[in-house]
Amino acid sequence: MRIRTxxxxxxxxxxxxxxLLYVCGACVVQYWQLTDQLFHEEVEDMETVEGLLYFTPSGQLELNESYHSRPENKLIIDRLMEVRGSDGAVLFRNPQLKGAALGGLPRPGEFTDGHTSWTLRLEDGRHVLGVSHRHPVEGKMLFLRVAYSTDPLRRRVVTLFGLLMLVLPLALIPAGIAGYHFAGKILNPLKAMARRTEQITARRLSSRIPVENPDDELGHMARVLNGLLQRLEESFAQLQRFTSDVSHELRTPLTSIRSVGEVGLQRSHSHEEYRDIIGSMLEEVARLTSMIDTLLTIAHADSGAIRLDRTVFPIMDLVDESVNVVGVLAEDKGQSLVVKGDRGISVHADRGFLRMAVINLLDNAVKYSPAGGTIRVVVEARTMASPRDAVYLAIQDEGPGIPAGVAERVFDRFYRLDEGRARDAGGAGLGLAIAKWSVEAHGGEIKLESTPGLGSTFSVQLPVTAETASAG
Known part of the structure; x- marks a missing residue:
C-alpha cells in the first residue's frame, strides 16, 4: 500500500x-440537558401538586384534579405520584403507578426543606427520574414523591445518535478526499527528492538534492542524502585516484622487467651478464612484491579486518630493531642514526604494526636526507593537556623539507613531492600512509613539522594505557 493511501x-x-467521540459526547450532553429540564419541570409540578392536596371529611388524602383546565396535559398523564405520612404509610398513589411502590420507605436524608432528585427502575421495567419533598397539609407533615419516566428521553437520545451515525459516513467522503489531497501535497517534496536522486549516477555524483526548508523533516532528509552523496563522491574520486596510481605503479616495475628481459634476449651474454640481468629483474620483482604486500595491508586496514595483537614492551627495543633494519641503507649513504631516549618507557601496542610504522618513518628520513647527514630519534614520556599522558617518538631528518601547503598530503597514498626522485629511490608513496594508519589504529597521533631547507620532523604520540601504567 502506498504511503499516501x-x-x-x-x-x-x-x-x-x-x-464518534463527538457524537457520543453530544448525546451525553443532550441527555443531561433533557434530564435537567425534566428535573426543573418536576419541581414546578411538585409545587403545583402540594397546593392541590387535601383531606376529605373521612380523612382520605385526595388530589384536586379539577384545577387543571386541560386534564389531558402531558405532565398530568405521565405523572407518577406517591404520598406517605410521617409514619411511612402510603396515603396516596395515582393510577399511573398501577399499584407499584415509588421508592419504598423514606430514605435517610431524602426529605428535606429542599427538593431531592433520584432515579429508579420500577417493577415493570420503566426508568424514572423523581423528586422528593416534604410539605404540611392541614397541619400534617407529608412526604411527597413525584416522578416521570425517562424512557422517552432515552428514545430521543438514541434517535439523535442514530441520525448522527447516519450522517457520519457522508462526512467521511469529503474528509477522505481532502485528506488524500493534503497527503499528496505533503509527499510531493519527497517525490521530487526521489526523482532527483534517480537522476544521480556514478558520473553525476556532484549533483545535490535541493533543500527547500532545512528546519523540517524533509529538509533534514535532504541534508542527510546530500552528505551521503558527498561521501560517495569523495570515495569514488579516491577510488579512481587509487586505481590510477596502482595501475601506474604496477606498470613501472613490469615495464622494467620486460625491458631487461627483451634486452637480454637480443644477443648472447656471458654467465656474469645473465646473472646481472636476472638480478635486475629480481630487484623489480621484489619491489613489486613489496608494493603488493603493502596494498594488501592497506586494503585489510580499510575493511577493518586487521585486529591488533597488543602487548606491553619497551619502546626503545622496537626503535633499536628498526634502526638496525634501516641502518644498512644509512651506511650506504654515509648517514648517522642518533637515538636518544628513556629505556624505561613501555607501550601497549601491536609490536609488528608499530615496528612497520617506525621503519617507514626511518626509511623516509634516510631517503630524503643528504649523504653524510644525521638522523635523530628521540623517545620520551610527556604530560599532555588531556587526562592521559603520552609516549612521544620523534624522527628528525636533514632533508630539503616539505612546503607548508602540501604538509597534510604527504600522508595520502601514492603522494610524492618529487615523482622521479621518489621512484628512483624505490618509493611508491605508501610508507607514510601505512605509518599514519598504524599510529591512529593505536589511538595515537602523527604530526609533521617541516621547514623548507632545514629538514622535517615526524612526531608520534601514543597514549599511555592502564596496562602500560601498571607495567611501568
Whole structure:
C-alpha cells in the first residue's frame, strides 16, 4: 500500500474516532440537558401538586384534579405520584403507578426543606427520574414523591445518535478526499527528492538534492542524502585516484622487467651478464612484491579486518630493531642514526604494526636526507593537556623539507613531492600512509613539522594505557 493511501487511511481512522467521540459526547450532553429540564419541570409540578392536596371529611388524602383546565396535559398523564405520612404509610398513589411502590420507605436524608432528585427502575421495567419533598397539609407533615419516566428521553437520545451515525459516513467522503489531497501535497517534496536522486549516477555524483526548508523533516532528509552523496563522491574520486596510481605503479616495475628481459634476449651474454640481468629483474620483482604486500595491508586496514595483537614492551627495543633494519641503507649513504631516549618507557601496542610504522618513518628520513647527514630519534614520556599522558617518538631528518601547503598530503597514498626522485629511490608513496594508519589504529597521533631547507620532523604520540601504567 502506498504511503499516501496509508496516510489517508490513518487520517480517516482518527477523524472517525474523533467524530464518534463527538457524537457520543453530544448525546451525553443532550441527555443531561433533557434530564435537567425534566428535573426543573418536576419541581414546578411538585409545587403545583402540594397546593392541590387535601383531606376529605373521612380523612382520605385526595388530589384536586379539577384545577387543571386541560386534564389531558402531558405532565398530568405521565405523572407518577406517591404520598406517605410521617409514619411511612402510603396515603396516596395515582393510577399511573398501577399499584407499584415509588421508592419504598423514606430514605435517610431524602426529605428535606429542599427538593431531592433520584432515579429508579420500577417493577415493570420503566426508568424514572423523581423528586422528593416534604410539605404540611392541614397541619400534617407529608412526604411527597413525584416522578416521570425517562424512557422517552432515552428514545430521543438514541434517535439523535442514530441520525448522527447516519450522517457520519457522508462526512467521511469529503474528509477522505481532502485528506488524500493534503497527503499528496505533503509527499510531493519527497517525490521530487526521489526523482532527483534517480537522476544521480556514478558520473553525476556532484549533483545535490535541493533543500527547500532545512528546519523540517524533509529538509533534514535532504541534508542527510546530500552528505551521503558527498561521501560517495569523495570515495569514488579516491577510488579512481587509487586505481590510477596502482595501475601506474604496477606498470613501472613490469615495464622494467620486460625491458631487461627483451634486452637480454637480443644477443648472447656471458654467465656474469645473465646473472646481472636476472638480478635486475629480481630487484623489480621484489619491489613489486613489496608494493603488493603493502596494498594488501592497506586494503585489510580499510575493511577493518586487521585486529591488533597488543602487548606491553619497551619502546626503545622496537626503535633499536628498526634502526638496525634501516641502518644498512644509512651506511650506504654515509648517514648517522642518533637515538636518544628513556629505556624505561613501555607501550601497549601491536609490536609488528608499530615496528612497520617506525621503519617507514626511518626509511623516509634516510631517503630524503643528504649523504653524510644525521638522523635523530628521540623517545620520551610527556604530560599532555588531556587526562592521559603520552609516549612521544620523534624522527628528525636533514632533508630539503616539505612546503607548508602540501604538509597534510604527504600522508595520502601514492603522494610524492618529487615523482622521479621518489621512484628512483624505490618509493611508491605508501610508507607514510601505512605509518599514519598504524599510529591512529593505536589511538595515537602523527604530526609533521617541516621547514623548507632545514629538514622535517615526524612526531608520534601514543597514549599511555592502564596496562602500560601498571607495567611501568
Amino acid at each position: 496509508r496516510l489517508t487511511a490513518w487520517y480517516l481512522a482518527i477523524f472517525s474516532l474523533v467524530m
